[in-house]
Structures are given as C-alpha cells and as structure tokens.
Amino acid sequence: MSSQFTALQRTRFRLYLRILAxxxxxxxxxxxxxxxxxxxxxxxSLSGVVNAVLIAGSIAAIEIFLLREDSSMNRLLRVPFVVLVAAKTLVYSAIVVAVVTGPARLGRPLDAYTEMVTVGFSIAITAIFVITLQAASLIGRRTFRDLVLGRYREPRAERRFFLFVDVVGSTAIAERLGALDAHRFLAAVFSATAEPIAACRGEIYQYVGDEIVVTWTEIEGKPEARPLRCYFDMKAALAARAAEFRARYGAEPDLRAALHLGEVIVGEVGEQRRAIVFHGDVMNTASRLEHATRDLGVRFIASADALHVLGPTQNMVLTDLGAVALRGRQEPIRASGIALRN
Known part of the structure; x- marks a missing residue:
C-alpha cells in the first residue's frame, strides 16, 4: 500500500478489505x-458474491470513510442518534433493494419469494454489520475484538507501557471558554492526536477528563521506542494545527506526559457493561509521574524501567532526574526528563 496513506487511513482501508472479504x-x-x-x-454463488460485495462495499465506504469526526460529513454525526439510525436504515435499505433487484444479478432471475427473503437477509446482515461497527467504535476495535474472542475472560499478567498524556492549562481554558467550548477544544485535541497514536501502534485505553491514557504491550512498544516517539508525534500534530486552534479557541494546546513500564493484571469486569481493565502499581506510578512533571519543570518524564527496555534514542536528550519521590508512594523511582535533540 502506498506510503502516502496515513496510519489511520491504512487501518481503515484494511478494515474495509476485511469487510469485503x-x-x-x-x-x-x-x-x-x-x-x-x-x-x-x-x-x-457468483451472484451472491457480486451482490454482497456491492452492498457491503457501498455501506462500509459510508461508515468507514465518510461518517467520521475528521471528515467533511461530520455534521451528520451531530444529529440525534434516533435520526441518524433512521436515516441510515433508509439509505442502506435502498442500497440493498437496488442491488438485489437491480441489473447486476448473474444467472436466472429470482422468484418473488426468494427475492423477498434475499432482501430481508441482506438487510439483517447489514444491520449486524452496522451495530458491530458502532459497538467497536464506542469501546475501541481492539477492546471489542478481545471481548468477542474472550481473550481476557480469565485475568492474565502482562508487561505493558503506559503513557499518561495531559493537556496543559486545560482548567484555565475551560474557565475562559465555558463548558461547551472547552469540551469541543478537548475533542479537537483528541481527534488531532489520534493519527500519531495509531502510527505508533498505541492503544487508547481511556480518556479521563483532559487526559489520554495510551498503552502498548512490551513487545509492541519496544520497536523504534514507540511510546517515546508517540508523545513527540502528538505534539507535532497539534503544532501543525496551532493556527486553527488559536483562531477557534484562542489557545494553542500543549501536552505533558509520563511513561512507565511494568506488570499489570488484565481482565474483563462488569455485568451490565463489560470492559477490559488494567490493575497494577504501574498505572498509579505513571499517573503520579505525570503529576510530578509540574514540580520538576519538565514536559515529558519516563521511568528508568521504561527507558531500559526502549534502549538508546538518537534524536532525544535524556536528563537524569535521579530518584524521584512520588506522592502516595513510599519508594522513590528513578526517572529522566525527555526532550527532542535540537
């Protein structure tokens, strides 16, 4: 695939091809x-393939490429959910009927009963597909996949990187803009940073207020020091849109972050709402390291445990901060400030 595609575009295109298959x-x-x-x-069978690919290809293109927050049609996502579902039902049903009863059929025409059953079957499969995409987008495709496959039905231990990223000055921005525009500001920040996170193979674990928590398994994070690169790529993505943020919100977003590596327990929890959660000291330590950046006067801090695994970084400067005392933790932790080399 062409290298000019972004990481998110490649991910969407791969999903599109899987749906077609x-x-x-x-x-x-x-x-x-x-x-x-x-x-x-x-x-x-040939007619079934043609019909299915035409139907799925058309509907998947709308869902994956057009109805996105960063697309020109994102206003459609702002309408009430019931209205959006009703509109999708009408449009997608029209596509199904047009394909099934249209001229693209191979072989002999279907009788009226079989044609009716085929339309109903196609609409049912389409509904399942759309609901699946909606569910996956709400909780994240990786989390959805892991829930469906039962990967963490039984809790297991994993070594993971956790990158806690905080939007600098968000409280003051919220006071100035008001609650609604502050939400839009954070949503725009999260949207702008989605591409670099995807490019670095990060998994967004959760958004907590003005904070993004990104995670990698140790194996996934080690190549190219992805967790370190992710932070600086996120800052670069925001810098590229600084003028847009300044014009719309009167502020240019900046980030502070902390990175830590350690063992966590991963497992499913909940009854009415299932979720995959992480438990372990590494989460608390990463969060406290992020808070420590304010006192230490650095924007990005990484624990010695994380840096030891990631190895040397040619384009970054490490400042040894020694043993950092963290609130709520008895033992200090060795850490370094990270900055890009000029």
Whole structure:
C-alpha cells in the first residue's frame, strides 16, 4: 500500500478489505443455499458474491470513510442518534433493494419469494454489520475484538507501557471558554492526536477528563521506542494545527506526559457493561509521574524501567532526574526528563 496513506487511513482501508472479504464469503454461501439445482449453484454463488460485495462495499465506504469526526460529513454525526439510525436504515435499505433487484444479478432471475427473503437477509446482515461497527467504535476495535474472542475472560499478567498524556492549562481554558467550548477544544485535541497514536501502534485505553491514557504491550512498544516517539508525534500534530486552534479557541494546546513500564493484571469486569481493565502499581506510578512533571519543570518524564527496555534514542536528550519521590508512594523511582535533540 502506498506510503502516502496515513496510519489511520491504512487501518481503515484494511478494515474495509476485511469487510469485503467476509461479505464475499457470506454472499457465496447464501447463493449456494438458495440454488435449486447443481447447475445454478455456481451462478448462485457468483451472484451472491457480486451482490454482497456491492452492498457491503457501498455501506462500509459510508461508515468507514465518510461518517467520521475528521471528515467533511461530520455534521451528520451531530444529529440525534434516533435520526441518524433512521436515516441510515433508509439509505442502506435502498442500497440493498437496488442491488438485489437491480441489473447486476448473474444467472436466472429470482422468484418473488426468494427475492423477498434475499432482501430481508441482506438487510439483517447489514444491520449486524452496522451495530458491530458502532459497538467497536464506542469501546475501541481492539477492546471489542478481545471481548468477542474472550481473550481476557480469565485475568492474565502482562508487561505493558503506559503513557499518561495531559493537556496543559486545560482548567484555565475551560474557565475562559465555558463548558461547551472547552469540551469541543478537548475533542479537537483528541481527534488531532489520534493519527500519531495509531502510527505508533498505541492503544487508547481511556480518556479521563483532559487526559489520554495510551498503552502498548512490551513487545509492541519496544520497536523504534514507540511510546517515546508517540508523545513527540502528538505534539507535532497539534503544532501543525496551532493556527486553527488559536483562531477557534484562542489557545494553542500543549501536552505533558509520563511513561512507565511494568506488570499489570488484565481482565474483563462488569455485568451490565463489560470492559477490559488494567490493575497494577504501574498505572498509579505513571499517573503520579505525570503529576510530578509540574514540580520538576519538565514536559515529558519516563521511568528508568521504561527507558531500559526502549534502549538508546538518537534524536532525544535524556536528563537524569535521579530518584524521584512520588506522592502516595513510599519508594522513590528513578526517572529522566525527555526532550527532542535540537
């Protein structure tokens, strides 16, 4: 795939191709199922593939590429949820009917009953697909995948990097802008930093107020010192849109962050609402390190544990901060301030 695509675009395109592949398999299977004899099975499977790819390709393109926060059609996402669902139902049903009853069919025409069943089946599969995409977007695709596969049904220990990123001065910005515009400001910051996080293979664990928590397994984070690079790439993404933020909100966003590595317990919790959560001292330590940046006068701090695994970084300058005493923690932790080399 062309290198000019961004990490998020590549992720979306891979998802699109997977949806096309799955839909083709479902379409072929359905075409064989409704075939009335051996001769029509091949034509039925081919017709099923064509119909499924046309339907899934059209609807997936709308869901994945058009209806996004960073697209020109993002205003459609601001309408009430019921209105959005109703509009999607009408548009997607029209696509299904147009494809199933249209001229793209291969082989003999379907009888009225089979055509009606095919339309109903296609709409049902489309509904499942849209609901799945919506659920995955709400909790994150990796979390959704892990919940579906039951990866953390039984808790397990993992060594993970945690990057706690805080928006500098957000309280003062909120007081000046008011609650609604402050929310829009933070939403714009989170949207602008999504691309560098994806490029560094980070997983957004949660948004907490004005804070983003990004995580990597030790294996995923080690190549190219991804957690370190992620912070500076996030700052660069915001700097590239500084004029836009200044014009709209009267402020240019900046970030402070802390990175730590350690063992956490990962597992599913909850009954009415399932979630995958992390428990362990590494979370508390990373959070307290982030708070310590204010007292230490640095924007980015990383523990010695994290830096030892990530190894030397050619384009970064490390300032040894010694043993840093953290609030609520008896033992100090060795850490360094991190800055880009001029």
């Amino acid at each position: 799955v839909s083709a398999v479902i379409g072929a299977a359905y075409g064989v199922m409704i075939a009335k004899d051996e001769v029509s099975r091949l034509a039925g």
